């Protein structure tokens with residue numbers, strides 16, 4: 076067979092395959108189905124597929140991309156359904172991740188904050204409504220509780236005192252000042268953090284500003 080003949084034969088084969096694409100694919104599927112129970116065959120097949128994927132990463136990526144683009148709505152619906160069915164598990168796994176990577180997350184957040192801090196501060200300073208916004212923020216009890224917790228938690232960490240406060244919990248202590256019975260504008264650690272008091276709700280009472288100031292670092296009686 077000379078080169079020309081060989082070339083013609085190759086072309087005929089390619090043409091045949093193109094013309095009978097569906098039939099050939101069906102035959103291939105049937106052959107695969109007939110050997111589905113053959114574990115050695117399946118293992119060989121898996122290895123072939125893995126080798127192909129390894130050798131053609133960009134083709135695999137492109138195929139996946141096309142597959143996703145073609146069935147985007149179906150995929151999105153199935154993701155949504157999965158999330159709805161596994162809400163609790165997903166929340167638990169997110170909590171676990173946050174717990175296990177607390178330091179990393181903190182560092183990443185800090186780095187992100189530092190990257191944009193100057194621009195943010197400049198934008199805030201340029202805002203003519205800044206004083207009104209600050210006043211509204213300070214008078215909002217939720218924000219006040221959050222700020223109180225933030226400072227308490229930082230100080231507790233500094234002193235190595237156990238406990239961690241959450242704004243939602245702190246807000247449940249909404250009675251009058253525990254020392255003078257007046258209107259409480261904030262909270263106080265009964266045993267101060269610096270004296271080894273725990274940073275927990277059990278060690279916290281509502282307190283007015285002046286009692287809080289007067290008590291300072293002493294233990295309440």
Ligand SMILES: [Zn+2]
Nearest residue numbers: 252255283286
């Ligand atoms: Zn008071």
